[in-house]
Amino acid sequence: MTHGDGQRTTHSSRRAFLRATGAAGAIGLAGLSTSAAAQTTTLNVLTWEEFDAPEFREPIEEKLDVRLDITKSTSSAKMFSSWNAGQYEQYDIAVPNNNYVPKMMDADLLAPVDTDVMTHWDSMYDTFREFANTQFGDGDNVYGVPIRFGWYGYGYDTREVPEHEPSYKILFEDGYVDADLDGGIIMYDNHFKTMGATALYLGYDDAFEGQRVELTEDQLQEVKQTLIDQKPRLQGYIAADPTYIQEFRQGNFLVGHSGRNEIVEMWAEGDDWLNEYISPANGAQLGKVGFSPSVNPETSEHLTEDENELYGALEPERLEDFIPFKAVENEEAWIEAWEDVKTA
Numbered sequence: 001m002t003h004g005d006g007q008r009t010t011h012s013s014r015r016a017f018l019r020a021t022g023a024a025g026a027i028g029l030a031g032l033s034t035s036a037a038a039q040t041t042t043l044n045v046l047t048w049e050e051f052d053a054p055e056f057r058e059p060i061e062e063k064l065d066v067r068l069d070i071t072k073s074t075s076s077a078k079m080f081s082s083w084n085a086g087q088y089e090q091y092d093i094a095v096p097n098n099n100y101v102p103k104m105m106d107a108d109l110l111a112p113v114d115t116d117v118m119t120h121w122d123s124m125y126d127t128f129r130e131f132a133n134t135q136f137g138d139g140d141n142v143y144g145v146p147i148r149f150g151w152y153g154y155g156y157d158t159r160e161v162p163e164h165e166p167s168y169k170i171l172f173e174d175g176y177v178d179a180d181l182d183g184g185i186i187m188y189d190n191h192f193k194t195m196g197a198t199a200l201y202l203g204y205d206d207a208f209e210g211q212r213v214e215l216t217e218d219q220l221q222e223v224k225q226t227l228i229d230q231k232p233r234l235q236g237y238i239a240a241d242p243t244y245i246q247e248f249r250q251g252n253f254l255v256g257h258s259g260r261n262e263i264v265e266m267w268a269e270g271d272d273w274l275n276e277y278i279s280p281a282n283g284a285q286l287g288k289v290g291f292s293p294s295v296n297p298e299t300s301e302h303l304t305e306d307e308n309e310l311y312g313a314l315e316p317e318r319l320e321d322f323i324p325f326k327a328v329e330n331e332e333a334w335i336e337a338w339e340d341v342k343t344a
Contacts, residue, residue: 041066046079046087047095048072049242074239075190076100083109099192099213101136101144102327112141135211135326152193155248156255168201170255172230182233184254186244189237191338192328197257198223214329224337228344237342 043066045051052070061068073079076096083094084107094104104110115121121129128146136144154171161170161179169176171185187194192213199207199215202222207215215223235253238244248256328334 042069043067043093044069044071044091045093045095046071046073046083046091047093049074051095077190077192080104083107095147098131098135098144098146099326099328105136105138105143110143112143113145115142118145150259152197152257152259154255155258157248157251160254168197171197171257172201172226172233174233179254181254183235185230185233186235186238186247186253186256187227187230188257189239191334194227194237194257195223195334195338198226202226208326210326212327212329215334217333220333220337224341227341231341231344 041064045068047070049072051057052072057068057070060066071091073082076099079094079096080100080103083091083104096104101110124132124146128149131146132142132144136142136146153166154168156170161181162177164170164177167176170181171187174181187197196208196213199213199219202219204215204219204223207213207219235247238247238256244256244258247253
């Protein structure tokens with residue numbers, strides 16, 4: 001690999017840099033073999049769009065004396081596909097959702113994280129440090145570092161949709177609220193997020209209790225059929241957070257399956273007409289930048305009162321019933337069912 005100055009870089013020099021600075025823990029879930037130019041160290045990061053915001057990127061570059069080369073992705077599935085196809089050699093750090101870290105571990109694509117240089121390791125919520133040691137570990141090493149988290153639920157336009165008992169029923173059942181929602185609902189264009197939410201709606205909570213999410217064949221078929229039956233109510237499927245926000249503001253849908261960060265971003269920018277139900281049972285998302293709480297509650301000391309209200313620290317007890325994203329058992333069957341839903 002070469003940089004703009006034409007001088008060839010080496011994986012070993014980048015690995016040494018990450019090992020010495022703990023940069024993998026600073027901005028990523030997965031620290032991989034790396035790269036440093038002769039004069040300026042460049043770290044290649046595969047991550048989400050928000051990570052390229054100057055107010056986030058520039059302080060890291062200044063503190064670590066590096067240049068961050070950000071490649072943006074819209075889903076963990078796409079990150080894994082490109083990574084597994086050989087592009088891991090192009091990147092130093094990846095920031096997928098936590099359920100994809102075990103997949104990368106199984107594919108032997110990750111290098112261990114040196115927790116000795118992780119000065120904030122012990123400051124994390126116990127829940128997320130436990131995730132790192134179990135979901136990201138093999139008994140000897142850990143291969144990822146949680147950085148942020150959030151919940152999935154749904155948002156709705158309170159100008160058109162009346163207040164109601166919060167439930168995923170609103171996404172699937174006609175008449176749950178006194179509003180015409182046909183063609184007014186959006187879901188994620190992502191098999192895990194949308195099928196996972198549907199499984200929780202159907203009461204398949206037990207499927208999320210093991211190390212992997214595991215639906216029986218009958219349950220998987222019921223999830224698929226429920227999503228097919230839902231399609232007349234849909235405006236469509238959305239992948240990127242900015243698209244969700246833009247279309248919500250334009251009134252293109254009334255109820256949207258969403259992560260907490262999209263809703264908080266709209267609150268912070270003055271969309272006070274929006275309301276959302278967020279439950280620990282709806283699943284967890286890691287690695288979102290901006291408008292999501294940090295796994296380190298000490299960050300609340302650097303936030304204003306209003307910012308803490310939106311995305312500051314919370315009582316650890318609220319995490320006790322947290323259902324985290326997990327790798328899926330027999331994911332190929334999920335993907336096949338998802339494709340059947342989208343083409344139905």
